[in-house]
Amino acid sequence: MPTRKQTSVRKPRSDAQRNRERILEVAKEAFTRSGANTSLDDIARDAGVGPGTLYRHFPTREELLEAVYRTEMEKLASAEQKFAEELPPIEALRAWLLLFVDYIAAKQLIAPALNALVGDPKKVFEASYARIHEALRALVKRAIKSGDIRKDLDPIDLLRALIGVANVATSPDWQQSARRLVDILITGSRPAK
Amino acid sequence: MPTRKQTSVRKPRSDAQRNRERILEVAKEAFTRSGANTSLDDIARDAGVGPGTLYRHFPTREELLEAVYRTEMEKLASAEQKFAEELPPIEALRAWLLLFVDYIAAKQLIAPALNALVGDPKKVFEASYARIHEALRALVKRAIKSGDIRKDLDPIDLLRALIGVANVATSPDWQQSARRLVDILITGSRPAK
DNA sequence: TGCTAAAACGGAGTTAGTCTCCGTATCTGT
DNA sequence: ACAGATACGGAGACTAACTCCGTTTTAGCA
16 A cells, blocks of 8 residues: 555646636735625636636635635744744744734735634634644743743733734724734733742 | 704704614624624615615615714723723723723624725724724823823724734633733733833 | 605615536546 | 546526615694
8 A cells, every 4th residue: 555645635637726826816916905805706707717617616705715814824824933943032922923913014914804704703714823823822932931921821812912903904003003012912921020 | 043053954854763773773783693794685674674775874884884883882982981980090991991802792793893894994993993092092091190001002002902802703712812911911001110 | 734845765676796507628547 | 549537617597785766754834
């Protein structure tokens, strides 16, 4: 028996793969530009495929949204390692939180994702959330070990606060607000004494 | 000349008033129950009016959402005075922040509002946001004066963090997370020394 | 109280987006 | 290069959004 994975997956056909990526790319731009309610048929057309093809790859709007979102979040999560290697714990944490802010500032990707949230919150976040959470937890863990952060801090709390800031991005200075908030959060997370 | 307001407002017809309230009430429940994408025609039917009537009162989905949202936020904002009178500054602030959490926990009203956000963020929040912000600012101001909070704290930062928490309400314990966050925020907002 | 103009109603009908179905085209392995 | 499997695409059914206008209701006045 070959050691290769034999779990059903027969093979992905090359044109299918191409189309999938094409759709994802167009969708990302469309959602970012016009919000999460953009016509899916339009996205299909812009990607040069029929509606049927789009729906075969992503049966629901939410699934497409999630796929786009997950792809982007993956990039963010992978930045954790770099910071962890280059900076002292507390600074690595701060840097990553700030990157998080910059990232969603540039991409505005949180809005579409949130939109989908209304339908079924868990689905959309489940996968990417886990990945992001893992990255953040690693950073917090190191900062706890070095004594910069108090033991009982739940990393999710920080994450939630930050994601929130992005959503309430009504005023133009929201990004600065987010930066100040990072400081508040870190200060508030220090050991009691 | 009579001192009464004469600014255009001719008169609101009683049936119009009734219908408006009826729609608002049904809409609030519908959005809370099924998310912000509920069929507006359905809402109209449940309220016992025709689609035309609903659209006359609230030309767009966003406007209906905003009206519902604003009504609820008004209630929250008005709680500020009570706390300010009954509690010491820092505790009044804490209490109000916690009420904020409880409130959106119960009503889940933030989700629909956010959904609308994608279309045009400012519009939806503008009015109610101002009201809430005002309440929070008053509380923070008092807490600064009493020396419990550092001078340069921007109240909006706290608000943003909290709203965010509600949005990322994926896990069942999000409410506890929010409560911990309130502590973090308050601690992080204390004077430097 | 009865009358009238203004205000508001309501639902049929138009428009637009979602999603499916299936005949046709393309790919992969032999 | 052939066969079978896989994927494509777009016509069309369905559903919700939103409008338009003939009918009904209301407020104010004589």
